[in-house]
Amino acid sequence: QVDPKDYTFSGLKDETVGRLPGKVAGQQFIIQDCENCSIYIFDHSATITIDDCVNCRIFLGPIKGSVFFRDCKDCKCVVACQQFRTRDCRKLEVFLCCATQPIIESSTGMKFGCFQYYYPELALQFKDAGLSIFNNTWSNIHDFTPVSGENNWGLLPENAVVQDYVPLPSCEELKAVRISTDAMRSIIPVTRGQRQKSSDESCLAVFFAGDYTTANARKLIDEMTGKGFQLVQTKEVSMKAEDAHRVFQQCASEFIPLLEKGPVVALEFNGDGAVEGCQSTINEVFSGTKVFVSESKASAPQDVDNFYNFADMQMGM
Numbered sequence: 001q002v003d004p005k006d007y008t009f010s011g012l013k014d015e016t017v018g019r020l021p022g023k024v025a026g027q028q029f030i031i032q033d034c035e036n037c038s039i040y041i042f043d044h045s046a047t048i049t050i051d052d053c054v055n056c057r058i059f060l061g062p063i064k065g066s067v068f069f070r071d072c073k074d075c076k077c078v079v080a081c082q083q084f085r086t087r088d089c090r091k092l093e094v095f096l097c098c099a100t101q102p103i104i105e106s107s108t109g110m111k112f113g114c115f116q117y118y119y120p121e122l123a124l125q126f127k128d129a130g131l132s133i134f135n136n137t138w139s140n141i142h143d144f145t146p147v148s149g150e151n152n153w154g155l156l157p158e159n160a161v162v163q164d165y166v167p168l169p170s171c172e173e174l175k176a177v178r179i180s181t182d183a184m185r186s187i188i189p190v191t192r193g194q195r196q197k198s199s200d201e202s203c204l205a206v207f208f209a210g211d212y213t214t215a216n217a218r219k220l221i222d223e224m225t226g227k228g229f230q231l232v233q234t235k236e237v238s239m240k241a242e243d244a245h246r247v248f249q250q251c252a253s254e255f256i257p258l259l260e261k262g263p264v265v266a267l268e269f270n271g272d273g274a275v276e277g278c279q280s281t282i283n284e285v286f287s288g289t290k291v292f293v294s295e296s297k298a299s300a301p302q303d304v305d306n307f308y309n310f311a312d313m314q315m316g317m
Helices: 122-128 213-226 241-261 274-285 300-314
Strands: 008-010 016-019 029-032 038-041 048-051 057-070 073-087 090-098 103-105 110-114 153-155 202-207 230-237 264-270 291-293
Touching: 057 122, 202 213, 202 274, 202 300, 213 230, 213 264, 213 274, 230 300, 241 291, 241 300, 264 274, 264 300, 274 291
Parallel strands: 008 029, 016 038, 029 048, 038 057, 048 057, 057 073, 073 090, 073 103, 090 110, 110 153
Antiparallel strands: 202 264, 202 291, 230 264
8 A cells, every 4th residue: 555655745844855766666756845955766756746845956766757846946956757847937957857848837047957867776767767868858948938038948057067956965864875976977878958069060870779779879979978079969769661761861771670679779979070980989899780870071960850850750749
């Protein structure tokens, strides 16, 4: 028998509270009427609603469905979810991983950054919540109630440090979780999203499903960012043969047989020399693996557009 009290934080003030990995286990959770609290849900959940919270610091592990902030103000959050929504909120700063387009409504002073977090149980919690670490539209915000001449939301500074916003828990029980907020260790690859690109050269790389797809994609990200290139966006999505023709054009036939094994993982890198840098890294590091990579600086923008237009349609964006 589920006791709702185990899945609710209500009416707290000046407290640090949380749930350890394994303690929520896919249930829904409610957070309401909390003031100046630090709240940490180190587990996956079904849905979470956060109502009437003021000046709180909140970490929410992977949420299979939606997270809904209502009537909250001056909160700093780290959130991973399928759907993100706010209504009647003021001054929320959110490091976000969201599989669909985040929505704000009647909300002002909202700031967003890319989710950056690691603890050993987190990867499995993402799987349990049915979320891909590569599907993150954190910066693609839809404002339901725009006000002409005003901007209700913006992006956090690029060098924003998670711990300055949501510090690590100070209470003994929660210290047991082995957390790192180092962007290099983040379970979610840190992407530039909608920020201004530094170069007019991008490159698309696509890995096909197999035992090491995730590891290979992460390795390429590490190699490329280590060389000074920037990761703009990532996506994991299933493709059919007709999609391959649209996206991979003349080399589609080579990749179509690989699509039956499961979804592909696509990465967009940006920076002068990105195409050559990506090609040489793939040749050196992944010599036995079939990877689609843009052929030239000239064809790359079309590759990126073709793939992400297709992916957005797939995800119903």
